[in-house]
Amino acid sequence: MDGAARTDKLAQRLRELGMGACAVTDHGSLFGTVDFYRACRECEVKPIIGCEVYVANRTRHDRTPRVDDDPYHLVLLAENQQGYENLLRLSSIGYTEGFYYKPRVDKEALSAYSGGLIALSACLSGEVSAHIARGQAEAAERAAAEYRDIFGPGSFFLEVQANGMREQERVNREMAAMGAKMGIPLVATNDVHYLRREDARAHDVLLCIQTSSSVDDPGRMRFPTDQFYLKS
Numbered sequence: 265m266d267g268a269a270r271t272d273k274l275a276q277r278l279r280e281l282g283m284g285a286c287a288v289t290d291h292g293s294l295f296g297t298v299d300f301y302r303a304c305r306e307c308e309v310k311p312i313i314g315c316e317v318y319v320a321n322r323t324r325h326d327r328t329p330r331v332d333d334d335p336y337h338l339v340l341l342a343e344n345q346q347g348y349e350n351l352l353r354l355s356s357i358g359y360t361e362g363f364y365y366k367p368r369v370d371k372e373a374l375s376a377y378s379g380g381l382i383a384l385s386a387c388l389s390g391e392v393s394a395h396i397a398r399g400q401a402e403a404a405e406r407a408a409a410e411y412r413d414i415f416g417p418g419s420f421f422l423e424v425q426a427n428g429m430r431e432q433e434r435v436n437r438e439m440a441a442m443g444a445k446m447g448i449p450l451v452a453t454n455d456v457h458y459l460r461r462e463d464a465r466a467h468d469v470l471l472c473i474q475t476s477s478s479v480d481d482p483g484r485m486r487f488p489t490d491q492f493y494l495k496s
Contacts, residue, residue, distance in 0.1 A: 265474030266291060268458040268467040269494065275303035277459050281496045287312035289339050292367040294355050313348055314341040315355060316386060317369050324362030324370040335368050336391040338411075339384035339423070339453075347380025375414050383415045385423045385439075387455055388432060392422065396438045397431060404438070408448055421451040428489035457492040464490035 267290070278286050286309055288300040297313055304311035318335040326332045342348040354377050358367030374383075385392045385408070392411075395404035412420045422443045424436040443450050458467040468486060469479060477484035 265470055266457065268463055268470050269456055271296065271299045271303045273459060274300075274456075274494070275307040275309055277494055278304070278309045279307040281494070283309060285310035285312055287314045287341055289314045289316040289341075291316050291337075292318050292355075292358060294351065312341055313351065314339060315351055316340075317354060317358060318362075318366045319374070319391065320362060320364075320368040320370045322370070324357070324368050324373060327364045333365050335366060336394060337386040337389040338374075338391070339386050341382040341384070342380065343382050343419075344380045347382075350377035350379055350381055353377045371410065371414065378415050378419075381415060381419065383411055383420045384451060384453065385411070385421065387423070387425065388429075388435060390423070392439070392442075393435050396435050396442075401438070401442075405442060405446065408442065408446060412446075412448055417447075418449075420448060422448050423453045424450055425453055425455055426491070426495075427455060428491040454495055455492055456494045457487070459494050461490055461493045463493060467492070 274286070286304060288296060288311070290296050292315070294313070294315055301311045301313065316337050316339050319338050320326065320335050321332055340351060340354070342351050354369050354373060355367070357373050358369050362368035362370065387393065388397060391407045392404050395401075395407060408422065422439045424439050425432055440450060442448070458464060464487070471485055471487070472479050475485050
């Protein structure tokens with residue numbers, strides 16, 4: 265209920281824009297993988313299998329209210345068959361061992377099943393980004409170094425995005441500086457929740473359905489800009 269981009273329409277739009285590849289990174293699950301893979305192959309777009317996993321603040325076994333109910337985000341992409349199998353394992357662990365409001369993994373699980381996976385630091389809800397946003401530069405560097413150690417040099421990237429958010433722009437600058445300092449490469453990503461800019465209104469209504477809210481509720485969850493579409 266967080267994404268208004270239908271899989272078949274997504275693949276068609278990718279072909280229209282001349283894009284050679286696309287990754288699926290649904291939140292916490294791999295349920296859409298097969299449909300995504302088939303749709304992309306039909307449109308001659310390379311499907312990259314991934315997942316935006318939830319990483320527990322402490323361990324996947326901790327379930328203390330108001331402490332463990334807001335996990336970080338982390339994007340994982342399967343580089344090869346081993347990575348795909350490890351992605352399946354991590355997804356299963358998230359549901360069978362780490363579920364607390366959401367399917368969660370932790371750094372112990374990530375370390376055990378990191379082979380063949382490429383990790384990206386994720387959006388503003390990623391651990392590195394969250395520390396930067398709070399002005400905690402040293403904590404951000406420690407988190408980045410930990411993920412680099414888990415996945416290996418060349419398999420962990422710091423994300424920068426262009427979504428029209430002022431906070432994102434500040435985080436982008438800090439990410440670039442930290443990446444240069446630590447030797448961690450950057451990757452520009454596009455967080456797609458709908459296909460075209462004019463679809464932002466429909467996506468906003470979908471969020472209301474998800475959260476049982478009215479569109480007129482001033483305090484409800486909403487996206488801050490209309491920039492979360494599939495850009496060329």
